[in-house]
Amino acid sequence: MIEVKNIDKSFGEVQILHDINFTFQEGKTNIIIGQSGSGKSVLAKCIVGLHKPENGQILYNGRDLISMGKREKKEIRKEIGMLFQGGALFDSLTVEENVMFPLTMFTKMSKKEMRERVKFCLDRVNILDKNKLFPSEISGGMQKRVAIARAIVMKPKYLFCDEPNSGLDPRTSILIDDLIKDLTEEYKMTTVVITHDMNSVLEIGENIMFIYKGKNHWTGDKESILTTQNKEVTDFVYSSKFMRMYREKIMK
Amino acid sequence: MLIFVVNKIIINRIEYFYHIGRYAEMLGQMFSRPEKFSVYWNKLMEEIYQLGIKSFGIVVLMSAFMGMVIVIQTATAIDSPLIPAYTVGFTTKQSIILEFSPTIISLILAGKVGSNIASELGSMRVTEQIDALEIMGVNSRNFLITPKILGAVLIFPLLIVFSMLFGFLGGWFACVSTELVTVEKYKYGIVAFNNNDMMYLTYALSKTAVFAFIMTSISAYQGYYVKGGSLEVGKASTRAVVYSSVLILLFNYLITQLVLI
Ligand SMILES: Nc1ncnc2c1ncn2[C@@H]1O[C@H](COP(=O)(O)OP(=O)(O)O)[C@@H](O)[C@H]1O
Ligand SMILES: [Mg+2]
Numbered sequence: 367m368i369e370v371k372n373i374d375k376s377f378g379e380v381q382i383l384h385d386i387n388f389t390f391q392e393g394k395t396n397i398i399i400g401q402s403g404s405g406k407s408v409l410a411k412c413i414v415g416l417h418k419p420e421n422g423q424i425l426y427n428g429r430d431l432i433s434m435g436k437r438e439k440k441e442i443r444k445e446i447g448m449l450f451q452g453g454a455l456f457d458s459l460t461v462e463e464n465v466m467f468p469l470t471m472f473t474k475m476s477k478k479e480m481r482e483r484v485k486f487c488l489d490r491v492n493i494l495d496k497n498k499l500f501p502s503e504i505s506g507g508m509q510k511r512v513a514i515a516r517a518i519v520m521k522p523k524y525l526f527c528d529e530p531n532s533g534l535d536p537r538t539s540i541l542i543d544d545l546i547k548d549l550t551e552e553y554k555m556t557t558v559v560i561t562h563d564m565n566s567v568l569e570i571g572e573n574i575m576f577i578y579k580g581k582n583h584w585t586g587d588k589e590s591i592l593t594t595q596n597k598e599v600t601d602f603v604y605s606s607k608f609m610r611m612y613r614e615k616i617m618k
Numbered sequence: 619m620l621i622f623v624v625n626k627i628i629i630n631r632i633e634y635f636y637h638i639g640r641y642a643e644m645l646g647q648m649f650s651r652p653e654k655f656s657v658y659w660n661k662l663m664e665e666i667y668q669l670g671i672k673s674f675g676i677v678v679l680m681s682a683f684m685g686m687v688i689v690i691q692t693a694t695a696i697d698s699p700l701i702p703a704y705t706v707g708f709t710t711k712q713s714i715i716l717e718f719s720p721t722i723i724s725l726i727l728a729g730k731v732g733s734n735i736a737s738e739l740g741s742m743r744v745t746e747q748i749d750a751l752e753i754m755g756v757n758s759r760n761f762l763i764t765p766k767i768l769g770a771v772l773i774f775p776l777l778i779v780f781s782m783l784f785g786f787l788g789g790w791f792a793c794v795s796t797e798l799v800t801v802e803k804y805k806y807g808i809v810a811f812n813n814n815d816m817m818y819l820t821y822a823l824s825k826t827a828v829f830a831f832i833m834t835s836i837s838a839y840q841g842y843y844v845k846g847g848s849l850e851v852g853k854a855s856t857r858a859v860v861y862s863s864v865l866i867l868l869f870n871y872l873i874t875q876l877v878l879i
Contacts, residue, residue: 416749443755454746468754471653 367392368413368524368556373422375405375412382408383419383580393554395547395570399561400577401602406560407451409577410526413558414446415439426524444472447517449527453509455501455516461488462497465516472520487515491545507538511545518549525550525557531566543569564609567591576602592616641839647759648767661765669731669766669834670773674780676730677723681781684718685710685788693798706799707789707807714785715815719778720822721870724829727774728862732837735766736858739841740851748842763838767831774830775823782822825873832869833862 368390375383382405390396398406411417413424415431424431426442434442455464465484469475475483488497491511501509510530517525527546531539543559547570550557561567567574571588576599578584584599591603592613604610652658693706739762742748751758786808793804837858844854 411749414753416752440755443753446753448750448753450746450750452745454750456742456747456750457745470657471754471756 367427368558369423369425370409370413371423371425373409373412373419373424375408375417375419381580383412386422386577386580386582388575388582388585390556390558391573392556393551394572395550395557395559396573396575397559397561397567397571398575398577399567399602400583402562404577405580406562406577407528410528410558410560414448414526415443444520445523447520447522447525449510449513449517449525449530451528451532453501453506453513455509455513457501460498460500461493461504461512464501464512465519468516468520483519484515487519488512490518490549491515506533507535507542510534510542514542514545514549518553521553523555525555527557527559529560529562531561531563536565539563539565540569546570564603564606637839640843641835644759644763644839644842645835647757648764650757650760652760653756658761658765661761662769665765665769666773669734669770670777673727673730673777676726677777677781678784680723680726681714681719681784682788682791684722685714685785685790686792688713688718688785689789689792689804690796690798693796703799703803704807704810707804708811709807710789710804711786711808712818714782714789715818715822719781719785720826720829721866723778723781724774724826724833724866725863727777728829728833728837728866729859731770732833732858732862733855735834735837736841736855737851739763739838740844740854741848743842743844744847744851759842763835763842766838767834770830770834771827775826778823778826821873821877825870828869828873829866832865836862836865 370386370388370390373383373386374381386409398409400406408417412419413431415424419432422432426445429438429442431439431442455461456467459467462481462484465487466480469480469483473480488494491514493508493511493515496504496508496512501512504512514530517527525546530546531542534542543566546557546559549555559566559570568588571591574586574588574591575582576584576586576591576596578598584594584596586594591599594600604613688710689706692709693703696705696709739748742762748758748762751761790801790804793799793801837855840854840858840861841851844850
């Protein structure tokens with residue numbers, strides 16, 4: 367469980383996040399949605415500690431990331447896996463080396479144990495026989511899978527995914543979404559998925575926060591998001607023709 | 619108008635201090651304790667290979683041709699019966715050891731290595747690879763930058779020694795092929811009058827190490843703090859080469875004034 371309390375974040379004069387409060391639940395895919403530029407990535411980077419907010423608390427099962435010392439922070443980071451918008455695989459390393467990297471850095475496992483763990487994770491995300499290839503030699507969808515494998519290789523308690531299906535076709539997107547949901551339930555992770563894609567929201571959204579101009583504007587789940595009267599939310603949800611057709615259908 | 623100019627100067631000053639401060643902070647962070655020594659050792663070896671061994675070809679090629687040209691130019695310039703022919707060997711040695719190898723080759727390396735480092739780190743920054751390292755709990759400055767600086771400081775002096783040797787060889791080739799000077803006299807000019815050689819060599823290799831530090835740290839700074847996309851990465855690598863070269867020239871002057879006078 368991650369509790370976010372009263373987070374403010376500015377860059378220079380510009381305040382990006384305004385007093386954000388939310389609780390991300392364990393074993394669930396928690397979703398942050400909102401338009402591009404609404405502050406989703408900045409919020410995620412504050413929560414994982416890549417940005418330092420001016421105010422507020424970020425409690426990882428009660429431990430406050432902002433006030434803790436360097437050493438404790440390092441320990442928490444080992445419990446966090448993150449999937450970046452573009453995958454962020456190290457392009458000088460092969461698929462296998464990428465997934466193995468956190469293990470070589472932070473564990474005392476033998477080469478053989480590491481190989482086994484890597485193979486297990488790559489199998490889990492359905493990447494087979496790509497071990498020796500470099501990220502530039504595999505497709506975008508596969509890169510995302512490898513990035514997921516790297517994010518879960520240390521058995522994290524918290525998983526962050528920043529637009530996991532940006533740049534993917536609809537079918538691959540759904541496969542990635544389902545993979546994230548399955549892994550979350552399997553490992554009882556507190557998963558946070560950032561997206562602006564309604565398909566993902568309807569597919570995996572259990573606990574949703576709608577962020578609007580840097581504020582937590584609305585919270586709910588995938589049922590209530592379809593029926594809410596909140597204007598900004600409905601504008602967002604029903605911005606596509608497909609969703610408008612869907613609304614007409616359920617209204618009847 | 620005047621106020622505008624003054625304002626601009628003040629703002630530039632502030633920015634200037636900001637960069638110096640952040641550069642110093644980057645260097646400070648570089649020497650924190652590594653997470654795992656063996657990983658860093660491998661990384662250091664890889665950088666020595668990438669930055670040093672892979673530059674060997676261009677260094678050798680440049681040095682040999684420069685050696686040839688220096689011999690021909692000196693020989694034709696001092697074509698006088700009053701000056702002994704071995705002067706050509708002596709002059710060639712002096713210019714190669716004191717200036718050509720350590721400074722000119724360092725400038726060439728700044729072009730190659732500087733843009734290489736800035737674009738590598740810059741693209742790691744814009745594709746969030748650096749964030750990915752930080753999330754894992756890796757100190758990214760320490761992990762990415764330290765091995766590059768250390769590797770270059772260790773290997774470049776060795777490259778420069780090779781540059782000197784190949785410079786002399788180039789000169790030798792020019793003697794053989796043009797017969798402006800006999801090989802014996804050229805050799806004599808190089809080997810005799812060697813009282814200062816050790817001192818000059820130390821001076822040359824020390825300044826090479828300083829130049830290696832300048833070009834790698836400046837370029838790393840430019841790349842590491844890139845904001846934006848691939849366009850900015852390109853700009854950063856141009857800045858890396860320009861700033862490194864200018865600073866190398868400046869420090870060359872300062873060090874020379876300090877040591878040789
Ligand atoms: N490092 C930064 N420095 C300054 N401004 C930033 C930085 N990162 C993001 N911003 C600004 O914060 C706002 C929100 O960005 P972001 O969180 O990336 O949006 P998104 O919701 O699309 O992920 C944008 O206006 C962006 O320009
Ligand atoms: Mg974003």
